[in-house]
Amino acid sequence: MNFFAYRNGEMHAEGVALKTIAQQVGTPFYCYSAAALRAAWQEFADAMKGMNASLCYAVKANSNLAVIKLFGDLGVGADIVSVGEMRRALAAGIPAGRIVYSGVGKKASELMAALEAGVGQINVESSAELETLNAVAGQLGRKADITIRVNPDIDAGTHEKITTGLKENKFGIDIDLARGAFAKAGALPNLRVVGVAMHIGSQLTSLQPYRDAIVRVRSLIEDLRSDGHRIDRLDIGGGLGIVYADETPPSITEFVQVVGKETAGLGCELTFEPGRRLVGEAGVLVSEVILVKPGVFKTFVIVDAAMNDLIRPTLYDAWHDVLPVREPRPDAATIRCDIVGPICESGDYLAQNRDLPSLSAGELIMVRSAGAYGAVMASSYNSRPLVPEVMVDGTRFAITRPRPSIEEMIAAERIPPWMAQAG
Numbered sequence: 050m051n052f053f054a055y056r057n058g059e060m061h062a063e064g065v066a067l068k069t070i071a072q073q074v075g076t077p078f079y080c081y082s083a084a085a086l087r088a089a090w091q092e093f094a095d096a097m098k099g100m101n102a103s104l105c106y107a108v109k110a111n112s113n114l115a116v117i118k119l120f121g122d123l124g125v126g127a128d129i130v131s132v133g134e135m136r137r138a139l140a141a142g143i144p145a146g147r148i149v150y151s152g153v154g155k156k157a158s159e160l161m162a163a164l165e166a167g168v169g170q171i172n173v174e175s176s177a178e179l180e181t182l183n184a185v186a187g188q189l190g191r192k193a194d195i196t197i198r199v200n201p202d203i204d205a206g207t208h209e210k211i212t213t214g215l216k217e218n219k220f221g222i223d224i225d226l227a228r229g230a231f232a233k234a235g236a237l238p239n240l241r242v243v244g245v246a247m248h249i250g251s252q253l254t255s256l257q258p259y260r261d262a263i264v265r266v267r268s269l270i271e272d273l274r275s276d277g278h279r280i281d282r283l284d285i286g287g288g289l290g291i292v293y294a295d296e297t298p299p300s301i302t303e304f305v306q307v308v309g310k311e312t313a314g315l316g317c318e319l320t321f322e323p324g325r326r327l328v329g330e331a332g333v334l335v336s337e338v339i340l341v342k343p344g345v346f347k348t349f350v351i352v353d354a355a356m357n358d359l360i361r362p363t364l365y366d367a368w369h370d371v372l373p374v375r376e377p378r379p380d381a382a383t384i385r386c387d388i389v390g391p392i393c394e395s396g397d398y399l400a401q402n403r404d405l406p407s408l409s410a411g412e413l414i415m416v417r418s419a420g421a422y423g424a425v426m427a428s429s430y431n432s433r434p435l436v437p438e439v440m441v442d443g444t445r446f447a448i449t450r451p452r453p454s455i456e457e458m459i460a461a462e463r464i465p466p467w468m469a470q471a472g
């Protein structure tokens with residue numbers, strides 16, 4: 050089912066014309082389809098039926114409160130990487146016990162906040178963190194339930210900036226050193242080891258790296274059990290890819306089935322931590338054309354969204370489909386163009402070398418598959434207000450994060466007292 054489609058010549062998110070939202074909210078803005086979010090969840094829920102497995106949404110992909118709450122209301126837990134994300138998950142109503150805390154560099158104060166809140170599982174990524182967590186748990190008189198994230202040294206075959214499961218990446222404890230780390234954890238009085246965690250990368254379009262990683266982790270689990278550890282949980286991480294251009298990522302059902310098959314007989318409760326796959330295709334970025342500038346080699350379509358609103362194209366060479374919001378005539382001629390923002394950097398582009406029907410000032414465009422790692426990675430570079438977010442559900446829509454005013458942005462800053470006095 051396509052939740053973003055042309056109807057009566059206008060692009061709609063479910064039952065709402067994007068043009069209508071633009072008139073009320075202004076541009077640029079992110080728009081999420083609640084039905085698309087629910088559909089992605091439903092596919093996971095159906096595939097996981099009968100399995101001893103739970104779903105923790107990786108909040109980093111899109112931490113808008115409304116998005117987290119939509120999943121929380123469906124019984125989904127949260128995978129978090131900061132206390133800020135924890136507070137969001139709790140504010141959205143996710144019970145602390147369903148929160149998994151991952152991350153390569155957690156501070157003692159953050160671990161303290163997580164234990165005080167009652168976070169269900171902490172995925173420890175280093176030997177130093179074991180000691181810090183043990184000390185913090187001791188201060189609170191608690192025992193912390195932990196997994197140790199291991200790095201299985203598997204090439205996920207994704208962009209170098211989003212692969213995480215290789216020896217040269219900073220994540221997890223090298224699988225060859227893992228037995229030692231588990232032995233250490235087992236000897237620390239305030240930690241309770243409950244399992245093993247992995248996460249090999251993001252935007253995976255093949256299941257083979259998961260198979261390979263699980264084979265390695267399985268044999269580690271057997272060793273750990275023979276060392277006397279209780280390993281009840283296996284956290285698979287996230288990483289399942291989506292369609293940006295012409296990728297053919299596996300279906301959620303295939304993914305869950307393969308993980309189920311590879312872990313069969315292991316006797317572990319599984320945790321899935323998808324981010325992108327739950328939200329990526331459920332969101333778009335809508336922007337207005339400011340002006341069109343013909344060049345010698347190609348035309349520049351300058352729009353009011355920029356690299357600060359969607360950093361993925363310039364940071365990861367990511368390809369996002371761009372469509373006019375008003376449906377072009379089937380026979381419309383196309384022009385070769387770059388869709389660029391108004392920021393003073395050559396890296397400020399949303400799309401390059403696209404053949405699009407000619408666009409003119411005031412027209413709207415839509416950037417597809419922008420629901421994951423879009424708004425969350427936005428900044429206010431060039432003093433551009435943080436891009437607002439909108440959720441559509443059927444024929445309703447609501448602003449779920451308003452655009453801040455310039456006054457609010459300036460009011461958040463302070464002049465040092467000596468300057469104020471001098472002035």
Ligand code: LLP
Pocket residue numbers: 107109110128151152211248250251252286287288289322323324325326361365421422
């Ligand atoms: N679990 C852990 C421990 C993670 O580090 C991540 C993502 C996930 C789960 C969720 O992965 P997903 O299912 O979304 O692939 N900003 C980049 C992606 C960074 C992913 C970081 N870790 C991008 O825009 O492509």
